[in-house]
Amino acid sequence: MTMIGLEIHCQLTNLNSKLFCSCKANYREFKINENICPVCMGLPGSLPRLNQEAVKKATIIAMALNCTTPKKIAFFRKNYFYPDSPKNFQITQLNIYGDTSVGGTGSVMIGNKKIRITRIQLEEDPGRLIYEGSSSKNQITLVDYNRAGTPLVEIVTEPDFETPKEVRDFLNILSDILANLGVADPSLEGAMRADANVSIEGGKKVEIKNIGSFHDLEKAVHFEITRQESLHSRDIEIIQETRHWDDKRKITVSSRSKEEDLDYRYFLEGDIPWVTIDPDIKKKLQAEMPESISSKKERYVSKYNIPEQVADVLSSDKYYSDLFEEAHTESNAKEVANIITTELMGLVDTREKREASKFTSTHLRDLADAIQFGKVSRNSSKNALHEILKSGKDLSTIISELDLGNVSDVSELSEIITLVISEESQAVEQTKSNPQTINYLVGKVMQKTKGKADPGLTLDLLKKQIGV
Amino acid sequence: MNLKISALDYIQEVKIGNISAEDFVAKTIERIQSVDDKLHAFLSINDKAVDQAREIDKRIKSGKKIGNCFGMPISIKDNICIKDSKTTCASKMLENFIAPYDATVITKLKQQDAIFVGKVNMDEFAMGLSTEFSAYGPSKNPWNIEYVPGGSSGGSAVSVSAFECIASLGSDTGGSVRNPASFCSTVGYKPTYGLISRYGLISYANSIEQIGPLTRTVKDSAFMLNLISGIDSNDNTTVDNKNEDYLSGIESGIEGKKIGIIKEMIGDGIDPAVLSATKDAIAKLEGLGAICEEISIDMVKYSVAAYYTITATEAGSNLARYDNIRYGYDFPLEGYEFNSYISKARRNFGPEVTRRMIIGGFVPSAGHAGKYFLKALKVKSKLTKEINEAFKKFDFLISPTVPILPFKIGEKIDDPISLFLVDINTVTANLTGKPAISIPFSNSNGLPIGIQLMADSMNDKSLLQAAYALEQTVNLPEVPI
Ligand SMILES: [Zn+2]
Numbered sequence: 010m011t012m013i014g015l016e017i018h019c020q021l022t023n024l025n026s027k028l029f030c031s032c033k034a035n036y037r038e039f040k041i042n043e044n045i046c047p048v049c050m051g052l053p054g055s056l057p058r059l060n061q062e063a064v065k066k067a068t069i070i071a072m073a074l075n076c077t078t079p080k081k082i083a084f085f086r087k088n089y090f091y092p093d094s095p096k097n098f099q100i101t102q103l104n105i106y107g108d109t110s111v112g113g114t115g116s117v118m119i120g121n122k123k124i125r126i127t128r129i130q131l132e133e134d135p136g137r138l139i140y141e142g143s144s145s146k147n148q149i150t151l152v153d154y155n156r157a158g159t160p161l162v163e164i165v166t167e168p169d170f171e172t173p174k175e176v177r178d179f180l181n182i183l184s185d186i187l188a189n190l191g192v193a194d195p196s197l198e199g200a201m202r203a204d205a206n207v208s209i210e211g212g213k214k215v216e217i218k219n220i221g222s223f224h225d226l227e228k229a230v231h232f233e234i235t236r237q238e239s240l241h242s243r244d245i246e247i248i249q250e251t252r253h254w255d256d257k258r259k260i261t262v263s264s265r266s267k268e269e270d271l272d273y274r275y276f277l278e279g280d281i282p283w284v285t286i287d288p289d290i291k292k293k294l295q296a297e298m299p300e301s302i303s304s305k306k307e308r309y310v311s312k313y314n315i316p317e318q319v320a321d322v323l324s325s326d327k328y329y330s331d332l333f334e335e336a337h338t339e340s341n342a343k344e345v346a347n348i349i350t351t352e353l354m355g356l357v358d359t360r361e362k363r364e365a366s367k368f369t370s371t372h373l374r375d376l377a378d379a380i381q382f383g384k385v386s387r388n389s390s391k392n393a394l395h396e397i398l399k400s401g402k403d404l405s406t407i408i409s410e411l412d413l414g415n416v417s418d419v420s421e422l423s424e425i426i427t428l429v430i431s432e433e434s435q436a437v438e439q440t441k442s443n444p445q446t447i448n449y450l451v452g453k454v455m456q457k458t459k460g461k462a463d464p465g466l467t468l469d470l471l472k473k474q475i476g477v
Numbered sequence: 478m479n480l481k482i483s484a485l486d487y488i489q490e491v492k493i494g495n496i497s498a499e500d501f502v503a504k505t506i507e508r509i510q511s512v513d514d515k516l517h518a519f520l521s522i523n524d525k526a527v528d529q530a531r532e533i534d535k536r537i538k539s540g541k542k543i544g545n546c547f548g549m550p551i552s553i554k555d556n557i558c559i560k561d562s563k564t565t566c567a568s569k570m571l572e573n574f575i576a577p578y579d580a581t582v583i584t585k586l587k588q589q590d591a592i593f594v595g596k597v598n599m600d601e602f603a604m605g606l607s608t609e610f611s612a613y614g615p616s617k618n619p620w621n622i623e624y625v626p627g628g629s630s631g632g633s634a635v636s637v638s639a640f641e642c643i644a645s646l647g648s649d650t651g652g653s654v655r656n657p658a659s660f661c662s663t664v665g666y667k668p669t670y671g672l673i674s675r676y677g678l679i680s681y682a683n684s685i686e687q688i689g690p691l692t693r694t695v696k697d698s699a700f701m702l703n704l705i706s707g708i709d710s711n712d713n714t715t716v717d718n719k720n721e722d723y724l725s726g727i728e729s730g731i732e733g734k735k736i737g738i739i740k741e742m743i744g745d746g747i748d749p750a751v752l753s754a755t756k757d758a759i760a761k762l763e764g765l766g767a768i769c770e771e772i773s774i775d776m777v778k779y780s781v782a783a784y785y786t787i788t789a790t791e792a793g794s795n796l797a798r799y800d801n802i803r804y805g806y807d808f809p810l811e812g813y814e815f816n817s818y819i820s821k822a823r824r825n826f827g828p829e830v831t832r833r834m835i836i837g838g839f840v841p842s843a844g845h846a847g848k849y850f851l852k853a854l855k856v857k858s859k860l861t862k863e864i865n866e867a868f869k870k871f872d873f874l875i876s877p878t879v880p881i882l883p884f885k886i887g888e889k890i891d892d893p894i895s896l897f898l899v900d901i902n903t904v905t906a907n908l909t910g911k912p913a914i915s916i917p918f919s920n921s922n923g924l925p926i927g928i929q930l931m932a933d934s935m936n937d938k939s940l941l942q943a944a945y946a947l948e949q950t951v952n953l954p955e956v957p958i
Contacts, residue, residue, distance in 0.1 A: 047578050051798045053571065053679040054558045054580060056712050088794050092815050097797035150815070152802075274841045276790060276850065279684030281713055 011234055013176055014168035016204045018161050019187055020134060021066050022194045027158035028133045029057035029100065036155035037197070049158035051095035056280050059084075063160040064111065064284055066192045067131040069294050070162055071112025073190055073301070074126050081285050082131075083109040084278040089271060092150060093135040095157055100278050102130035109283075111162070117186075119178045125167040134159035168206065168214075173231040176205070180223045188327040189302050196360045207233040212240075212247030217261050219253040229254045233261050305330055313342035319350050328363065329354065335370035336377065344377040352394055367401025375404040388460035389413040415463040419470070422454075422462060426470050429453045440477055447471060478504050480640040481955075484549055484697040487643055491537070491547040498537070498548025502530035502592055505550045509594065509641045512958060517616045518635035520555050521563055522595040529592050544590030545704060551586065552642040554633050555596040556603055557688065558677040559583050566679050567611035568601045569825040570799045572806035580677020581712065582646060582688055582705045589704050594642050597632025601827045602796060603648055603681045604788075605629050606656050606899050609890050610829040617886070618661060619958045620923055624883040627660030629653040633691045634661035639958050644697055646705075648678055650686035651784050652878070652903025655915035658691050659878035659927025662917040662953060664944070665691050666698040669934045670910035671716040673702075674709035680795040682788035685907040695916065695945040699723035702937065716935070723938050731946045732766030734872040736930075741777035742876035742902045750921035751877045758918055758928045759875065761950040767943075769875070772867055776860035777905060783860070784904040785833075786840050786853035793837025796830070799823065832893070861909045868933035873943050876902045878915040878927035902929060912937045914944045918951055925953075 024034040030048035033039070047055040064082070071078050085103040102110040112129030136157040142148040164183070170176050180203065184195035195201045203226050208214045217233055220226045237247050252261040300308075302324050309320035324330050329349050337345040353373075357363045376393060379385040385393060385408060396407045408414045416422055429450060430437055439446040447468070454467050478500060482490065490496045506526060513519050523529075533548035553559060556566045558576035560583075565571045579587065586593075600610040608631025609615040616631040618624040619639040626635045630647025634657030637645050647654040649667040658665025667689045678688050690701035703724060708717040736759075743755055759769050801808055801822035808822055826834065840849035867874060879899055889896045906913035911934055915927040928947065932940035 050803060052577070052804070053564065053566070053574065053798070054556075054576070054677040055578075056676050056683075058711060059713055086794050088797060090797065090800065090816070090819060092800075092802060095798065095803065097800060098794050272843045274790070274793070274838070274843075274846075276794070276841055277684075279714070279791070280680075 011171050011207070011209050012168035013170035013173075013230055014206045015164075015166045015170070015176065015179070016206075017164040017166075017180070017183065018134075018202045019164065019193050019195065020197075020200045021063055021160040021162065021192055022197055022200050023192055024060065024062055024066060024160055026060055028060050028063050028131070028160040029158055032158065034159055036159060039155050041153045042155060044155040045157070049095065050154055057100060057278070059281050059284070060160060061284075063131060064286070065290075065294060066160075067111040067129065067162050068286060068291070069190055069298055070164075070187065070192060071115065071129045072291070072295060073186055073298065074112065074115045074117055074129065074164070076115030076126055076129055077108070077113035078111065078286065078291060079108045079113065080287070081109065081283045082111050083283050084281045085275045086278050088274045091135070092152055093138050093157070095136065095154060099133060099135065100281070101132035101163075103275055104128050105275070117179065117182060119175060119182055122169075122175065124169045124179055127165040127167055129165070130163045132161050132163060133157070134161045168208070173227045173234070176230055177223065177227045180226070182325075184223075185302060185325045185327070189299060189330075191299055191327075205230050205233075207237065209234060209237045209241060209247070212237050213249035215247065215249065216251045217254055218251060218264070221254070221256055225254060225256065225259075228259060229261060232259065236261065309333075309346065313337070313346070315343055315346045319346050322350050322354070332370050332373060336373035338374070341374065341377040341381055344381050345373055348373060348377055348380075348390070348394070352391060356394065356398060366398040368398050369401075372397045372404060379404060379408070383463050383465060384408070384415060385413055386415060386460050386462075386464070389415075412461075414461065416458045416461050419466070422466060422470055423474075425454055425457050425462070426467070426474055429457065430474060437475055440475055444477065447475075447477070480504055480508055481693075482643075483694045484643050484692060484700055485694070487549055488545070488547050498530040498533045498592070499527060502548060502550050502594070503527050505594055505640075505642060512619075512639055513641060515617060515622055516619055516635050516639055516641075516958070517614055518597050518632040518639065518641055519552070519595045520565060520567065520598050520613055520632070523562070523593050526550065526592050526594050533590055533592075544588055546586065546589040546591035548590055548592050549644070550594040550642045551591045552595055552597045552633060552636040552645040553583070553593050554599050554630050554645070554647045556599060556648060556679040556681075557582065557646060558679070559593060559596070562596065564596065564679065565613075566602045567599045567613055568827065568830070569612045570801070570805055570823070572825075574804050576677075578677065581674035581709045583677060585705050597630075597636050597645060599632055599647075599653075600629035601830050602679070602792070603629040603650055603653055603686075604792070604829050604833055606652065606896060607884075607886075607889070608632065608657070609886060610827060612827050615886055618883055619956050620662065620883070620925055622958075623885055624924065625660065625886050627657030627879070627883065629657075630665075630691065631657045634658050634663050634665065637661070637663045637691050637693060638956055640956075643693070644701055645691045646688055646701075647691050648681075648686055649689045649907065650682050650788060651900050651907050653686075654689040654691060655878050655903050655913060655927070655929060656899070658915040658917075659929075660883040660925060662920070662925035662927070662956065663691050663693060664695055664698050664917065664948075665689065665878075665915040665927070666702065666941075667906055667913050668702060668706065668937050669716070669912045671714050672706045672718060672912070672935075672937060674705075674707075674712040674715050676709055676711035680791075682791040683795060684791060685787070685910070695914070695941060695948045696724060696727060698914070698944075699727055699941045702941075718935070721938060723941050726938070727942055727945050729942045730765060731762065731943045734767045734943065735870065736762060736767050736769045736943075737772035737867055737871035737874045738769055739777065739874055739876045739902075740771050740773045741775075742880070746898065747877070747880040748882050748921075750882060750919075751880055751926055754919035754921070754926045755875070755877045755928065758947060762875070762947060765946055765950070770871075772871065772874070774860070774863050774867060774905070776856055776863050777901070779856045780860055780904050780908060781898060781900050783853040783856035784900060784908060785836070786849050787857065787908070789833045789837035790841040790850050791837070792830075792833050793841070796826075796834060799826075801825075829893075857908045860905065864905065864909045864911060865933075872932065872936075872939065874931040876929050876931075878902060878929040882921055882924045882926065906931050910934055912940050914940060916944050916947050916951075917953055918947070920953060923957070
């Protein structure tokens with residue numbers, strides 16, 4: 010049986026400051042080595058100052074993933090030399106001397122399958138290495154410490170996955186959960202990374218590191234299973250090792266350094282006293298926790314009668330579900346959901362597009378109301394939406410500027426209908442035997458008004474003029 | 478001008494206008510220039526000290542608000558960061574390290590208008606108890622310059638003892654304040670763990686060490702503690718002492734107090750002169766109304782072994798950052814691969830630091846931790862239990878600060894094991910986090926002997942009261958330099 014386990018690193022991007030100092034957690038907007046201080050640079054004499062908010066956020070994640078949460082948590086030092094690590098040790102958590110990590114065992118469901126979580130730990134991200142120069146001989150390594158000390162949760166799973174697809178599904182669900190909790194924005198570059206370990210029947214466990222994206226992770230796992238199966242079929246032993254994902258060649262390559270042999274000499278970080286998370290705090294965090302994705306979905310279906318599939322898509326993405334929550338009213342909920350899932354999702358499918366757009370929940374509410382009250386046709390609403398994203402102007406301005414409003418003036422519409430009746434005498438005749446034919450005539454009116462005719466009014470006037 | 482006055486006397490004299498800060502600091506610098514060639518207490522001198530003192534005088538004259546130190550000259554151990562000045566830890570590894578920030582204790586002392594006359598010598602990275610392991614050469618004991626001043630805060634003790642400053646800040650990981658205080662006949666104070674912020678103190682073994690003052694009198698130590706103690710948001714291990722005033726009530730006496738005499742600290746290997754001084758101190762305390770009684774603390778036997786195992790482990794990690802990539806000394810990086818560079822760069826550590834790095838890499842390693850590091854932690858927790866038990870019965874515990882007299886420079890440097898045993902009486906306070914103080918008590922053939930008192934956590938105030946009471950019974954000769 011194929012067994013795949015994951016180690017997922019997720020930055021707590023929604024925090025203000027780093028894990029142990031007041032430099033910004035959002036290091037992305039800084040010039041190189043400008044988001045640093047004596048603490049995150051590990052200067053002699055500096056001491057870590059634990060960000061209590063980070064502990065809370067990590068605890069929320071643990072609770073959301075159904076993990077046990079200990080009464081007291083502790084931090085440990087993981088000792089190793091690496092140029093991206095300013096202290097040459099990482100402050101992290103550990104469960105080998107008792108359950109002192111922020112989260113213990115838990116689980117996440119993917120469909121009907123349960124994926125067990127081994128533990129969740131809070132730790133600091135290292136700096137970032139930048140390589141310059143082409144050949145390995147002339148290569149220069151530069152270090153940017155802006156990222157050093159960024160709060161990170163590591164989520165470790167049991168080897169419960171059997172296929173690369175399960176891995177991908179899990180990561181999608183997990184990133185939706187994390188985004189929904191408001192602790193992280195997984196769409197940010199490098200905010201979520203994962204290592205995988207893969208073993209097939211009769212083989213040893215192989216770890217794959219250095220996987221840049223979730224997309225590549227699925228590929229890497231797939232490649233590794235194929236590689237191991239091919240070895241197995243030729244009776245070649247699969248050894249326990251660490252392999253790196255080669256981004257260019259899309260293959261895994263055996264690592265030269267034997268990371269499994271490293272001895273991290275873990276011991277308690279004396280500079281950070283144990284943190285007590287008493288039941289009252291947990292209760293409070295639980296109460297403040299945002300509604301879960303599954304509960305949202307259920308509510309959308311039962312309360313607003315939104316189709317299950319639409320509710321599923323809508324609830325799982327925090328950006329869209331937040332929009333929905335802000336824009337909908339009792340009466341327009343279904344229409345709001347419809348606009349989001351059929352139109353908006355295609356238009357703002359990347360973070361860049363979302364940021365560039367001038368769209369607000371007010372626009373969405375106005376648009377849904379306008380459709381419902383027949384002020385604008387569904388067809389014209391698409392044009393309006395495009396214009397809103399571009400200019401951010403309010404809906405009524407856009408309708409008048411682009412002349413998107415429905416033709417609902419009786420005399421204007423009557424004139425057009427008279428014209429259609431004279432042009433389509435055959436169809437008019439047919440309506441007497443086949444009442445459905447009237448829809449064809451409505452369509453013709455729509456054509457002449459570029460889709461702006463009020464559909465209800467058009468039908469009424471047509472029926473009156475033809476006399477059916 | 479009398480440079481031999483205490484901190485409290487200095488303040489009084491400046492306040493009433495008998496002396497000016499500028500004169501005193503200028504004379505202090507002259508003193509340093511005249512004696513430090515012989516003693517080598519200082520690694521660097523603050524050449525702006527006299528100017529700074531002049532500014533303080535101006536402010537005093539114009540009636541402006543002035544900090545409690547009134548320009549008092551203080552020396553600082555070279556492992557405590559002062560912004561824009563060299564902080565070397567007496568190591569070649571940090572030869573060019575200029576601290577870009579102030580330690581919390583420095584910030585506090587600056588606010589009180591203290592003047593830092595210079596950075597003082599120490600064993601490299603505070604590892605040692607004789608100051609012989611300084612990469613810049615040993616300091617000498619002012620009582621006899623052929624002898625070590627103790628360590629690792631040797632420069633601090635020498636500078637206070639030889640009147641090169643009024644007070645000094647050292648750090649105490651296993652006795653590094655109390656040991657040189659005892660060897661040089663000054664007061665040396667190691668507070669309860671967490672009472673003084675360690676922010677800006679370059680870590681050796683962070684879970685047990687504290688900054689501590691070295692002063693001429695017990696009252697001066699209480700005065701210093703008033704200025705530098707208290708909770709600090711930059712050090713999560715600090716405790717709130719609610720702005721305790723350690724000077725108030727310091728003359729309360731010790732009548733009726735119970736004092737335990739730790740048997741294991743006056744046992745095998747103790748120098749007869751030290752033993753007799755200790756007995757004398759006990760008699761004096763009894764004369765003041767204290768009740769003294771022997772007690773056995775079994776775990777003391779293992780305390781030094783546990784101490785070296787724990788400190789080596791923490792040092793191995795704390796000193797890992799010295800890879801010379803971000804700061805350190807002059808050694809270009811180009812052309813090296815990371816691992817080969819750092820292994821070359823780290824050869825700038827001296828022999829004692831290297832020895833402890835090697836031990837620190839071994840004792841907590843997989844397959845050995847159970848036999849060494851984890852066992853040491855067990856000793857630490859058992860020792861703490863025993864000491865806590867003892868403090869249910871006693872107010873204070875007494876012992877000589879060091880079981881032997883100061884030794885000659887070079888005498889023990891090649892015998893690290895016998896050097897280690899010098900720590901036997903001081904490491905307990907560090908492993909258990911308790912406050913302890915060394916009080917100058919006696920003198921044997923011109924070499925000082927100090928007595929140590931220890932109290933329960935956060936009983937620093939009553940400890941200083943007891944120390945003051947003992948200090949009043951003492952009449953010591955003047956340092957012969
Ligand atoms: Zn920082």
